[in-house]
Amino acid sequence: MGKRKLKSKNSDERFTEEFRAVIDSSTSLSMYNEKRRSVCVIRKNLAKDYEIEVDSSEAPVLNTLLESPQPFESSMASLNILEAEIFPLLDAFKITFGEEKELKLRSIKLAVGGSNDDYVTIREKDLIKYDVKPTLSGLRDFIKENSDSILGFLDSEYISEEGNVIYLKCEKRDVSDNIYSVKIMILASMQQRGYFLQQEHKYYGLQLFIIIESKKPNDDKLLEFIKELGIDWELIFFRRRLAIHDWTEIECQTNSDNLKSFLRVKYDTLNYFDINNIIRLIDKNSLPFNVVDKMGSLLFKMKNERSSQLQENKNYDNLRYDDSLDNGSAHSIDEYSLTLKKAEIAAAAKIACAYLGIQKQITVDRDISDAEILKYQDELTNF
Structure with missing residues (x-):
């Protein structure tokens, strides 16, 4: 068996780091750091705590008439998801980046009516007609003022190439000097339907995603935002450093070539x-x-x-x-x-x-x- 060697500094100039951290039974974080770009993805499994109503849709006919494919089921998520999961994110965003910063509302479809058997839908474009700001703050104010008539929010987009059903999408670009964008999405993946049927016994597994793209890894504002979300990034980094140090020590002590590579790189x-x-x-x-x-x-x-x-x-x-x-x-x-x-x-x-x-x-x-x-x-x- 050949000796295992540490990578030299020039083995991959573009890619620097990739890791995943499981925070709790519902939350995980993935970090992808490149030379001039860093992506942090935080995922929360909403299927564990929230129910979703599913009905058949008009897709069998609509898909023969429209260019954009529609999902064959119409599904409605609880309004509690927005109140308990999304709006606290907005508060954390403003605390970190400033009260004047707003997350632009890109996609949502609200159900307005008397019951799940009696409602109509309004989209983010329709909200502008009611003088609602097309932002996450505007959505929160609108729901607060009309909470009695808003039943929930439905699937608003179906991206067939990705197999994703989108329920909510909002973003802010050029957030700070080093952060390109912050995106918040709620979606259900058709690719993961089997998992949610088996594990959660639910046909649709809603998931919340927070995506932060920045110029450099571990930006101060990025870490501050993660901290506001209740994620102890210091503990994550400490565990990684400890594990990597132990692995490096073992590899270097058993192979002098690895020790040379370690000194040359560091x-x-x-x-x-x-x-x-x-x-x-x-x-x-x-x-x-x-x-x-x-x-x-x-x-x-x-x-x-x-x-x-x-x-x-x-x-x-x-x-x-x-x-x-x-x-x-x-x-x-x-x-x-x-x-x-x-x-x-x-x-x-x-x-x-x-x-x-x-x-x-x-x-x-x-x-x-x-x-x-x-x-x-x-x-x-x-x-």
């Missing part, structure tokens, strides 16, 4: 010679993974500082890394081209062990003096 200013010298010292002293990680952090910061000094210093004759210069040009110096001395790596190992409370005598090559190690220890303590 501390990208460490070059080929730096990493090989670090691995030699680690193997020679049987140091654990957390020491390697701390060493990498210290040396990474040292190289960054050295590079800045080289760029600013006009007297190149006094530089420690003369052989790294390219024909005396300061512009050729960067963090990667500088190679660490073995004494610097040994000093980092000693500091890392002391920092982590590991009492161990570090064995080094004979050509490295204690005085030189102490000198670099003093420098590294600043990081």
Whole structure:
């Protein structure tokens, strides 16, 4: 069986992260982070708590006359869903992004009448005729003023290509500097009908979706909004970091190639010679993974500082890394081209062990003096 290797930094420049978190028995979250785009999808299963009325529709005839296909059943969801699930989302949205921000109402069909056997429907376009703002706030005000006559809301769109029946759709674009859009949808998936029949014994499984698209992952406003929704994102991220760290540690301890890849990806200013010298010292002293990680952090910061000094210093004759210069040009110096001395790596190992409370005598090559190690220890303590 071949050795399992960690992906290098260049294996996929566009895709960076994907994960799913189950919050409770009804709620889950999926995060898809790319280089310049992040998508967060929050899903809540409404079928567990709410009933839906189903009747046959006029689709057998309408679908022969209309271009847009209609569902073969007409279904009505309880108004309690809007009051208990949707309107609190509106409050959370305004708290996070500002009272002046509004979610535009894209699709809804309300049932207005005396009973489930006696009603007519009005859509979002019809609400404008009644001087209702075409927003989620406007819908809330309209329902509040006409609660006695509004029975519920029905399927308003059928997207046959996706197999989705849409009951509610609203969105806000250009929400903030980093957030492209926030969308709220209630839908039933025909593809998942079998699941809901088996698990919930319901023909239609209504689900609430909140979709947030942003320019970068983990934007402050995104996390604030998630927090307002009652989702503890800090716990989710902590669990992921803990799990990934444990997995990385196991992989790196069992395979030196993985350890090299880890250092190269996480501390990208460490070059080929730096990493090989670090691995030699680690193997020679049987140091654990957390020491390697701390060493990498210290040396990474040292190289960054050295590079800045080289760029600013006009007297190149006094530089420690003369052989790294390219024909005396300061512009050729960067963090990667500088190679660490073995004494610097040994000093980092000693500091890392002391920092982590590991009492161990570090064995080094004979050509490295204690005085030189102490000198670099003093420098590294600043990081």
